[in-house]
Structure formats: structure tokens, C-alpha cells
Amino acid sequence: MVGAIAILLSSGSAFAEGVGAAIAQDAERYITVGHDKLGNSVALDTETIKGTTYKLYGIYGDGVFETTFDASCKESRLFRNRIAIYGPEGQLLEEDQEKGEIPFVASSSPGKGMKIVCQKIGVSGW
Template sequence: MYFKLGGIVGAIAILLSSGSANAQDTERYITVGHDKLGNSVALDTKTIKGTTYKLYGVYGDGIFETTFDASCTESRIFRNRIAIYGPEGQLLEEDKEKGEIPFVASSSPGKGMKIVCQKIGARGW
């Protein structure tokens, strides 16, 4: 699959669709699950700030980016933002509606939360 994408959007799309990446990208993006079509969903380890983290996945010819906040002590996840970027990296859609989503340990957001909570040294993770 070929993507005519620029910058970080292109790197993410190539990594998620083909599974191949250079060593730097492999360390930055950790696969935490797959969508219904079998495409990887990845945690961006470089953008983790405290308990806020981002997951990326392929969406058509572009990517989606979902931002979450984790409450490690309560095992709760809050969605902050969903953005869809097109093939050239342009923002196509954005949803800033915030809300809690169910914590499911085996889901992509749940696996991302586990990594984030372990990184900050939260008890029980």
C-alpha cells in the first residue's frame, strides 16, 4: 500500500500499514492492537505527557489520532480528542468532545493506558 503523505503522518501510515519501520520509529510507536480491518493501532511514546497519550491508526488514505487521559489509580480512561488527517497531512475532521470510555484491559486504549501507568510508576500496574 502506497501513501502519498508527508512528515510524521506519512511515517505513521507506513508503519501501521506495512509493519516496517526504521529503528527510531519502532521505538517510538508501540502496537497496542488492531482495528476491524487488521490494521495496527499504535501508541506514540514520544507524545506521552503524564497520563495523556495518543493512539494512531490507518483511516482510508490517512490516519486517525485519538488523545486519551488515564486515571491510573481508578482504572478509568477519558477520551479528549479524535482527529482524522488526510493523505497530505491536512486535518480533515476533529472531534473535541470529551468523555469517559469503558476501561477494557485488552483494548487498544486499555493497553496504551497500561504502558502509560507503568511508565509513571503508578501502583498496581
């Protein structure tokens, strides 16, 4: 799965590098919510949304990072729960489970992800 995410994020095309139909199905799972400094996509994983908890993925070296957030939609507050870095074979390389509030910035990748999540659960004002 890490390889599929990496290809989607770095290429923007579900069919890059001869990947084929299996990854094309995953393309609908991930919504691009921003880009990193190198121009790689940062994506929201729509299948892992649970209530107001969601995950963003992006390229990190030759692997992938996964950041888990929890949104407080009514208060426009955002909390980081976990950051994990996976290698190219999907192995967990690093994990930081330090939790804490981060500033809500509507134009940032976490902010755009929060907007999608809050709209999905029907919170007014989003």
C-alpha cells in the same frame, strides 16, 4: 509524519515501500497496542506521553486517525479527549474535541495504551 505513521501501521515494517532509516527511527517511537477490523496496527506514540495523557494512531482510509486519551490510573478510568483525522498529506480533515469517559477494557487498544502509561509513571498495581 502522517505518511511515516501510515506506513508503519499498515505494513508492520519500518522499511516498507523503500522508506529507509528515517522511519526506522520512528519505529521505536510507536508501540503496537492492537489492531483494527482490517488488521492494521493501532499504535501508542511514546514521545507524546505527558503525565497520563497519551495518543493512539491508526489507519483511516488513506490517512491516519489520532485519538488523545487521559488515564486515571488509580481509579482504572479512561477519558477520551480528542479525535482527529488527517489526510494522506497530513492535513487535518476532521476533529472532534468532545470529551468523555469511555469504559476501561484492558484488552482494548486504549486499555493497553493506558497500561503502558500507568506503568511508565510508576503507579502501583499496573
